[in-house]
Every structure is written in C-alpha cells, then in structure tokens.
Amino acid sequence: DAGVTQSPTHLIKTRGQQVTLRCSPKSGHDTVSWYQQALGQGPQFIFQYYEEEERQRGNFPDRFSGHQFPNYSSELNVNALLLGDSALYLCASSFRPGTGLGSTEAFFGQGTRLTVV
Amino acid sequence: QKEVEQDPGPLSVPEGAIVSLNCTYSNSAFQYFMWYRQYSRKGPELLMYTYSSGNKEDGRFTAQVDKSSKYISLFIRDSQPSDSATYLCAMTLDNYGQNFVFGPGTRLSVLP
Known part of the structure; x- marks a missing residue:
C-alpha cells in the first residue's frame, strides 16, 4: 500500500521564479493538506483540498496556490519566490471531513526541500 | 505568546530511560491532540492520536491530555536508540x- 508520495524531493530555484510541487495521497484518502516547515520549526498549515476545492487556508499570501485533480492528487504552486520560502514542504493526506473515517488522522509524505537562492 | 509551545530540547537520555515530552497551548478550544515523530530529512510520522482529556497507551508510548491545564505529554518507556528523532x-x-x-518540536537523542 503506497503511502503519501511527493515530488520532487529537492529543488533549487532563483528568487522571483515560480515552482510547482506535487503530491499523491495515500491509497483510499481523498483529502490533501499542504504544510511549510522551516528549519528547526514545526510545520505550518498552508491549505487543504478535497472535492477539488480549497476548503481551509492558513496565513499564507496569495502567492501560494494549489489544485486538486479528480484522482485526488494535488499540486502546490508558489509564485514570485522569496528567500524566505526556503523550507520543507509537506503534503498530508486523510479522509474527507464529515465521513466519520478520521479526517484528523493525517499521514505525511517525505516532503520536498525547496531552496531559493 | 505562541499558540503551542514545546520544551525545545535537545534532550539526551541513556537507553532504557523513561522520556517525558511536553506541550502547552493557549487555545482552550482545541479538541484533538496528536504526537508525530520526525526523523532527520523525513516527513512526520503519526505516533498517537487522542480526543479531549485522558490517557492513551500504545506499546511503549503513553499520551496524556489535561485540558484543564492546557497541557499534553508523551511518555516513552524503555527508550531505544531508534527513538532518536524530533517529536x-x-x-x-x-x-x-x-x-x-504544531509545536516547534523537541529533538531527542537516546544514547546506547
């Protein structure tokens, strides 16, 4: 049973560029959330997608956007990269809220390490 | 004041020791509490999941939630070098x- 998979594992971008990160949820899960983890800090919630729509959003600017596809996989896009966007970007998957199947039991992928230079 | 605070560590203990990891929080509306383990350069791995106040045990791990004090703990018994990670x-x-x-994490080292 495949867990949460993320690609790429590492990425180096230049300030001002745009980046797209990808996530495939754990088999059976239909909800994907994205987190940013700066070095030495806990993850911070960016947003959550289910039924192909953004459902909740954390305190991140509009430069951060996302998408969910019909197969439940998801993309995180960051425009106009800043040095401060350098971090580990984590994808977490779960069951959709309200199903009673445990939407708070989230499973994380290995993350994508983004370095902005 | 941060919404969730955690003993920063790092924490070093000998193999076999009992480890206590703690978090305090400010928002009394929190209902669900989780502990994740994160090895270096890996994603977080769900260890324990509890709802509201009380204790939950799973093998060598025990999670405690005290909502009246806004305080949660994770205890690890008979700690092993493989438990070395950020919690x-x-x-x-x-x-x-x-x-x-999330809290900022506590780095734990269990020394053989």
Whole structure:
C-alpha cells in the first residue's frame, strides 16, 4: 500500500521564479493538506483540498496556490519566490471531513526541500 | 505568546530511560491532540492520536491530555536508540478539517 508520495524531493530555484510541487495521497484518502516547515520549526498549515476545492487556508499570501485533480492528487504552486520560502514542504493526506473515517488522522509524505537562492 | 509551545530540547537520555515530552497551548478550544515523530530529512510520522482529556497507551508510548491545564505529554518507556528523532505535538479544533497547529518540536537523542 503506497503511502503519501511527493515530488520532487529537492529543488533549487532563483528568487522571483515560480515552482510547482506535487503530491499523491495515500491509497483510499481523498483529502490533501499542504504544510511549510522551516528549519528547526514545526510545520505550518498552508491549505487543504478535497472535492477539488480549497476548503481551509492558513496565513499564507496569495502567492501560494494549489489544485486538486479528480484522482485526488494535488499540486502546490508558489509564485514570485522569496528567500524566505526556503523550507520543507509537506503534503498530508486523510479522509474527507464529515465521513466519520478520521479526517484528523493525517499521514505525511517525505516532503520536498525547496531552496531559493 | 505562541499558540503551542514545546520544551525545545535537545534532550539526551541513556537507553532504557523513561522520556517525558511536553506541550502547552493557549487555545482552550482545541479538541484533538496528536504526537508525530520526525526523523532527520523525513516527513512526520503519526505516533498517537487522542480526543479531549485522558490517557492513551500504545506499546511503549503513553499520551496524556489535561485540558484543564492546557497541557499534553508523551511518555516513552524503555527508550531505544531508534527513538532518536524530533517529536512534534499537534492539535486541532474539530474533526472537520486538518488545520493542525504544531509545536516547534523537541529533538531527542537516546544514547546506547
């Protein structure tokens, strides 16, 4: 049973560029959330997608956007990269809220390490 | 004041010791509490998940939640070198989302 998979594992971008990160949820899960983890800090919630729509959003600017596809996989896009966007970007998957199947039991992928230079 | 605070560590213990990891939080509306383990350069791995106050045990791990004190703990018995990792507490308001609020993590080293 495949867990949460993320690609790429590492990425180096230049300030001002745009980046797209990808996530495939754990088999059976239909909800994907994205987190940013700066070095030495806990993850911070960016947003959550289910039924192909953004459902909740954390305190991140509009430069951060996302998408969910019909197969439940998801993309995180960051425009106009800043040095401060350098971090580990984590994808977490779960069951959709309200199903009673445990939407708070989230499973994380290995993350994508983004370095902005 | 940060919403979730955690003993920063790092914490070093000998193999076989009992480890206590703690978090305090400020929002009394949090209902669901989780502990994650994160090895270096890996994603967080769910260890324990509890709802409201009380204790939950799973093998060598025990999670405690005291909502009246806004304090949660994770105890590790008979600690092993393989337990060396960063431990993250996380919490959320309800079962209708995944807006987890994480603590900054405590780095634990278990020495053989």
